[in-house]
Amino acid sequence: MIRPEAGNPPSAVDPTASRDIARAVAELRQLLGDRLSTAEAVLHQHGIDESYHPPHPPDAVAFVSSTEEVAAVVGVCAKHRCPVIPFGAGTSLEGHIAALHGGVSLDLSGLDRILEIHPDDLDCRVEAGVTRQSLNRSLAEHGLFFPVDPGAEATLGGMAATGASGTNAVRYGTFRENVLGLTVVTAEGRVIRTGGRARKSSAGYDLTRLMIGSEGTLGVITELQVRVHGLPEQIAAAVCPFQTLEGAVRTAVETIQSGVPVARMELLNEAAIDASNRYSQRQDPVAPTLFLEFHGSPAGVEEQADAVQELATENGGRGFRWATDAQERKALWHARHHCYWACLALKPGAKGWPTDVCVPVSCLADAILKAQEDIEEHDLLAPIVGHVGDGNFHLSFVLDPEDKDEMARAQEVNRRMVERALAVGGTATGEHGVGYGKISWVEKQHGEGVEWMRSIKRALDPLNILNPGKVIHL
Numbered sequence: 001m002i003r004p005e006a007g008n009p010p011s012a013v014d015p016t017a018s019r020d021i022a023r024a025v026a027e028l029r030q031l032l033g034d035r036l037s038t039a040e041a042v043l044h045q046h047g048i049d050e051s052y053h054p055p056h057p058p059d060a061v062a063f064v065s066s067t068e069e070v071a072a073v074v075g076v077c078a079k080h081r082c083p084v085i086p087f088g089a090g091t092s093l094e095g096h097i098a099a100l101h102g103g104v105s106l107d108l109s110g111l112d113r114i115l116e117i118h119p120d121d122l123d124c125r126v127e128a129g130v131t132r133q134s135l136n137r138s139l140a141e142h143g144l145f146f147p148v149d150p151g152a153e154a155t156l157g158g159m160a161a162t163g164a165s166g167t168n169a170v171r172y173g174t175f176r177e178n179v180l181g182l183t184v185v186t187a188e189g190r191v192i193r194t195g196g197r198a199r200k201s202s203a204g205y206d207l208t209r210l211m212i213g214s215e216g217t218l219g220v221i222t223e224l225q226v227r228v229h230g231l232p233e234q235i236a237a238a239v240c241p242f243q244t245l246e247g248a249v250r251t252a253v254e255t256i257q258s259g260v261p262v263a264r265m266e267l268l269n270e271a272a273i274d275a276s277n278r279y280s281q282r283q284d285p286v287a288p289t290l291f292l293e294f295h296g297s298p299a300g301v302e303e304q305a306d307a308v309q310e311l312a313t314e315n316g317g318r319g320f321r322w323a324t325d326a327q328e329r330k331a332l333w334h335a336r337h338h339c340y341w342a343c344l345a346l347k348p349g350a351k352g353w354p355t356d357v358c359v360p361v362s363c364l365a366d367a368i369l370k371a372q373e374d375i376e377e378h379d380l381l382a383p384i385v386g387h388v389g390d391g392n393f394h395l396s397f398v399l400d401p402e403d404k405d406e407m408a409r410a411q412e413v414n415r416r417m418v419e420r421a422l423a424v425g426g427t428a429t430g431e432h433g434v435g436y437g438k439i440s441w442v443e444k445q446h447g448e449g450v451e452w453m454r455s456i457k458r459a460l461d462p463l464n465i466l467n468p469g470k471v472i473h474l
Helices: 021-035 040-045 067-079 132-140 156-162 207-211 245-257 270-280 298-314 326-332 339-345 361-377 404-423 439-446 449-460
Strands: 060-063 084-087 104-107 114-118 123-127 179-185 191-195 220-227 234-241 264-268 289-296 321-323 351-358 384-387 392-399
Touching (some): 021 060, 021 067, 021 104, 040 060, 067 084, 067 191, 084 156, 179 207, 191 207, 234 326, 245 264, 245 289, 245 298, 264 270, 321 326, 351 404, 361 392, 361 404, 404 439
Parallel strands (some): 060 104, 084 104
Antiparallel strands (some): 123 220, 234 321, 264 289, 351 392
């Protein structure tokens, strides 16, 4: 079977013979009792994510309920050189949770307590298994919300580990900008705390941000101190179809360059809108479409919407609609929220390969237009969606991984897209992370800097037990 670049699992540093997984599992069963599972269905669930990547189930799944239990489990695994793969909700897209070398999947979903909320300081402390929606339900009682929204009902620990962002990043930043501190279990089973509640610090190395995007390869995140924001006085949603894809992208770029503080700005091309119409039996115009959201005072929201409508009209936008009522806003955003599943439904039985890049905003139009040309040239089904306000867009390949020719064509389109992004100073992944699916692109993007990453990995995880085979080759 042909896989995209870096799709074949790399070898672990330590020979398999040096690992005693069976003994680790036996000891963990004594520690956790029936919260240590080896049931086939449970193993399968913990070895597969939401993408086309094939399952790589672990040897056991440990369901933990506290930082102390995580430390104990990691300590046992370190003693026997048994791989540990942190697991949140399983919504990742690049094989992050695959047990490439066997081992124990560390299910953190039981760490689901909201520990502290400080409304006056706009921060809170949560355990890693708390999901963004459950957090926002609690924050709403205080007139607050946590803005990082990757779309899936992900856990905050998983979002931190993958460096998630999503639809609100254009205004509120990514997870990296919204975390203040972490509690982390090291590869030896020790507990350390990074950062704090202060909004800035110049005290030593920034260990908090070292962990963001590390994908469980440097430590296991068990608690997070995060920034929260006041709920906007008013929220307005808007939708505008365009005559051309170029016009839609140009509007997005000009909106950012004009300084309009848009909260969300999403793009769906014709293929994505068509998929949504078929999936939800809607009648939206099959055209490149921008979905927007504005936050602020009633007067400010209206001013923002008017400014974007003027830009859209100049670029071929037709039928600009905006609404402040919650139900109307939900209806306007429907196509974007259900896009991934709608795309998969276009080809029953197929798998999804969502891939992403991020480029400087001024390079966005060229990157998206050339990607669409490549899709058409290679006769592929790959709707385009994007968080275009920050230069991030996705191709959602819908394909059969067993079809070697189709996979080869998709691989070529992805290669061209990533190389164009790197050529203009962009990145091989804006928010999906690396897993094992994008390792080769990380090395191409960072060059000699990858050796620094290897040095950090070897220093913090000398036995290579923390999610081995991910982020970088050792």
